[in-house]
Every structure is written in structure tokens, then in C-alpha cells.
Amino acid sequence: MGYYHSLSLATKLRDGVTKEQVEQALEPVLENNPEEVYIEIDQATNTLGFGTSGDVCNEFEKDVAAAASKMGSLVAGPCHMTLYNGDANFGEEPSYFYIGDSPEAIQKAQIERLSESVIGLAREILDVPGGAEALPELVTRIRLAADQKAVATRNAEAVNRETDKKRAAAKPAPGPAL
Secondary structure, eight states: OEEEEEEEEEEEBOTTOOHHHHHHHTHHHHTTOOSEEEEEEETTTTEEEEEEEEEEETTHHHHHHHHHHHHTTTBSSOEEEEEEESOGGGTOOOEEEEEOSSHHHHHHHHHHHHHHHHHHHHHHHTOSTTTGGGHHHHHHHHHHHHHHHHHHHHHHHHHHHHHHHHHHHHSOOOOOOO
């Protein structure tokens, strides 16, 4: 048994990426034999359009995650695949599978997606005259806070590594066994 899904990805590819490379990276998804598959690369813009729909196995999300991981070296910048489990017309919340060539790139895609969500929510909440004009500043502040958090995390990790090295160097050498 499985379930109905809808999966999509639209992104710019790195220069020189071929359709065969894309198909190979997306193989975990394609092995599920979805009923409908769309893969097209616009040569003029080097843009990939990809989508599948139909019944798939219950482990499909793992296959999407594997494909997203393989796509990291092929995309020109961070992005995400959107997966709807069930019929997207009935209000199912999608799952996002982030794609990037590094953890920082994936974090950037997550921040971008979060920013889009905040904008949508803010538009609903701030549906008052003049409210929408404040949204760009709100998004800028969210991105700045996320960037500061990422830098602080990297700095803390670097300090911890240095501290560990100093502690290891300060330990006395083991003496002869008695």
C-alpha cells in the first residue's frame, strides 16, 4: 500500500549539468514509478522543472530525501523540493526537502522558505491599511537574526574545538606503567 503524492522542484542548475545527471540524482524518486513524471531542462536559462504525482510506497519521503541529497551538487543555489502527501487541493501541509551543496546553503534555503512563510502569515495578520509596507523590514530582521545565529553557532563550534585542542595539549604525558 502507499499513498497519493505530488512532488515539485523548479531551480537553476549549475553550468554543464546534463539531463542524465539530473535523472541519476532523482533515481530514488523515479524508482517508485510515479504515475506522472515531468523532467525538463530549459537550455536557454539552464532551469530545471521537475514534478511527479501518483501513488507511491509508504517510504517515499526517504526516497525524496535521498534525491534531494544527490541534487545538492547539481543546483546553482539552495532550493527545496515540495512534497504534498495526498491531494494538495484539500489543504494538506507540504513537506520541504532542502537542497544545497553545503550545510550553509541548505540553511540559507530553510531561511528563505521561513521568510516566505512569515510574509504570507504577516500579510494575513497585517491585513490593515499600510500594514503590508512593513513586511520587507520584518523579513530583513528575520534574515539578519538567522544569519547572526548561524555565525554565532560556527564561532562557538570553533571555540570549542580550540578549547579541546588546548586541553589535550595541556594533559601530561602518561608515565611508565607500574
